[in-house]
Amino acid sequence: MMDAFLFVGLPYLSLLLFVVGCIWRARREKFTLSARSSQFLEDRQLLFGSTPWHIGIGVVLLGHIMAGFLPKVWSSLLTVPGALLVVESVGVACSLLAIVGLSVLLVRRLTSGKVQAVTTPADLVVVGLLLAQVVVGLLSAVHYRYGAAWSTGTVVPYFWSLVKLEPDMTYVSGFPPLFKLHLTLAWVIILLVPFTRLIHLLALPLQYLWRSPILVLWNNARRRREAVVAVARAETRREFLKGAAGVAGAGGLLALGVMEKGVNYFRGPQPDPEVEAALLSKKLQRLQQTAEERELELERQRNEMILVARYSELTENKGKYFIDYAMAPALAFKDKDGLPLLISAKCTHLGCTVGSEVDSQGRILCPCHVSYFDLRTGRPNEGAPAKAPLRHIHWALVDSTGKVVARKAPGKPLEGTVDPATLAQCSVYIVKPRSNAA
Ligand code: FES
Known part of the structure; x- marks a missing residue:
């Protein structure tokens, strides 16, 4: 009963509130979709907290998304000798990085007077939940090793069973409590996205790549000259970023292609299991026939x-x-x-x-x-x-x-x-x- 709520009821409730809540927030409070930066109040701890947190969680999430949305590519990648070990090690390292970063951010929220003034209880709940989630995820990864591999046969089909509206919780109902907690916290965090600062996940500032820089005009001649130079620099930076994004995209696609070729090279041809079974059966028949003929020949x-x-x-x-x-x-x-x-x-x-x-x-x-x-x-x-x-x-x-x-x-x-x-x-x-x- 509890499993049915946690792994069927809660996920659908979370996804429903996520979609409805995000639409509502985008329409009613579109100017609050950012993370409401507190950088101008305190930037030193923010640098040492935000940077490792975002890098660490970004890599970990990328791994989760790859396994969830490209399970075949992911599984193929893991068949390369040593790949599983590398993926698990990177995952653990990035989780630790995220934990360190998030701890710094939590301490900042609790100790900086200026930041405290703009901190809401919901902010603290979100940071606390995220910290708990990463710690539980890390403990699960260490206790139940090679989750990167076995999750494609358990968590991924469970996730897609929810998406196809054919929920099958048997994939995860036998999991140990630690892993169940990790899954439950994930659904709770998804549920909170539209109602907390987590909404900034949907507001990545990608428009900076193509939006023209804002020109601020000063009444002062010297400031005006400085502003023109600054705008020119900003324009150059923007063009550079666009080029870099293009190169990174092309490089990523190229890397994916090369990776796939590499995986196929190491794995070798993967015949259809039915075709392979038929071929093996024919081979066995031929061997039996040859053995019978040989036996007859020896008899003669x-x-x-x-x-x-x-x-x-x-x-x-x-x-x-x-x-x-x-x-x-x-x-x-x-x-x-x-x-x-x-x-x-x-x-x-x-x-x-x-x-x-x-x-x-x-x-x-x-x-x-x-x-x-x-x-x-x-x-x-x-x-x-x-x-x-x-x-x-x-x-x-x-x-x-x-x-x-x-x-x-x-x-x-x-x-x-x-x-x-x-x-x-x-x-x-x-x-x-x-x-x-x-
Ligand atoms: S096999 Fe050619 S003539 Fe007999």
Whole structure:
């Protein structure tokens, strides 16, 4: 219940009052939008308080704004080795600077009689709240380190859930009390902006960059001359500031571009997680397939002979495909003399599988680039893309009792005897090549 108020009710109340209050103040009291400078009452302590405070809080706020509005760029930046450490260190240093500056400003408000005269209770409340907020933020950063990184997955989505009017406080409801206090104080401070001197946040004097200097005319000739010189100087200063702002802007954009390139360089390509998962899955499939093929090959290598077909299945005109010891396609035929004829079906041109049909000239065709191979010699036809012959394969005939009755190695005479009467019961095997058998 309390969380719902602090992280849903209070933020909306603060944002509503901030918008309505700022519009009201800009319309009704537009001459009070500045911080109502007290510099002319006391400037020494102001210098040592205001300068470190504004530099410190400016850098810290810039980090918060970057993380909130450019979370992807911010997260990418933090992936650069060492960047997180640098960001955290700068954040802590700037928080300390802001605390020192704000403490000096608080002491000034409480001790300088002249400043006290223009100090309202609201001023003291604002300074006290700001001091508490920076101290709590610093303690959170030290206790729960690397908030610059983890906040993009918690506080930033919480903030955007509020902006989208789909508040999701679960992002922050589990936070430790110190961090909850930091968040709550932030909403309270935002709520107070329109009603206190914090309104000067919206009144940065940027118009000084393009507004013409005000010319003060004196009745005195010497003062008039001095005023003209002063105006000329002011004009020059203004032009310089404009140029410097332009260069700083361009430099900032350039730095952002370079930073992004640098981040991408160190991070490397970032493929889509789904595409990456699909690629990995395909790779895994290929590896499994390769492993299965390798296993099959090893299994085959363990056997001295591998069954190709029953002799009765072989014909002269159409070969029977099988896989040889090298895991390449091969064809088994019945030769004209009735014996088996086994030949590689891996084309010697570019490796296509040769067709199994025998043409009228006793040739088989590789259809890829049209090479005819003579079945008996293995040689390609004249002018064919393939230049080397298909190799014949060592075979063995095994009878129904498992006995090898005949075998023939390429280019060697037939070993054993073939009985035409029992041939039909025999099976044809390929024999392990000698080099593998050794
Ligand atoms: S691959 Fe067989 S002819 Fe080219």
